[in-house]
Amino acid sequence: MxxxxxxxxxxxxxAENLSALDPTNTIAxxxxxxxxxxxxxxxxxxxxxxxxxxxxxIATLENRLAEATDPINQRRLAxxxxxLSPGHPIAIGVLFSLLLKPLPTLHKRVxxxxxxxxxxxxxxxxxxxxxxxxxxxxxxxxxxYCSE
Numbered sequence: 481m482x483x484x485x486x487x488x489x490x491x492x493x494x495a496e497n498l499s500a501l502d503p504t505n506t507i508a509x510x511x512x513x514x515x516x517x518x519x520x521x522x523x524x525x526x527x528x529x530x531x532x533x534x535x536x537x538i539a540t541l542e543n544r545l546a547e548a549t550d551p552i553n554q555r556r557l558a559x560x561x562x563x564l565s566p567g568h569p570i571a572i573g574v575l576f577s578l579l580l581k582p583l584p585t586l587h588k589r590v591x592x593x594x595x596x597x598x599x600x601x602x603x604x605x606x607x608x609x610x611x612x613x614x615x616x617x618x619x620x621x622x623x624x625y626c627s628e
Contacts (some may be wrong), residue, residue: 562597
């Protein structure tokens with residue numbers, strides 16, 4: 481079988497199996513020494529693919545958020561975008577617009593999402609924007625977080 485096939489991977493597997501059964505088999509030992517073993521290439525440079533992948537993901541989320549019309553999907557996409565890029569202005573703006581819409585089922589989640597993703601530099605701006613809409617209880621939750 482070792483000599484009858486041209487497939488190097490198959491020859492190597494057969495030789496390894498034969499060597500495991502009979503460690504003194506000369507054919508298996510000669511094939512194992514003659515065929516190159518599988519090695520992983522080593523890289524000396526750090527990988528840049530992680531940063532590129534993050535940029536692509538952020539761009540994709542921005543596009544999907546711009547096209548989304550469903551408020552639940554908008555909240556989900558905005559939160560994911562804000563967690564990948566903390567303080568992202570588009571994501572924060574979408575979450576604010578959802579908080580100010582008459583959708584009471586989303587208000588609790590949106591206020592929790594804002595609490596999770598807001599940066600400290602954004603808090604004064606947030607307080608000023610929320611003072612205008614102080615009649616909703618969810619607004620008080622975000623204001624309470626900002627005051628802490």
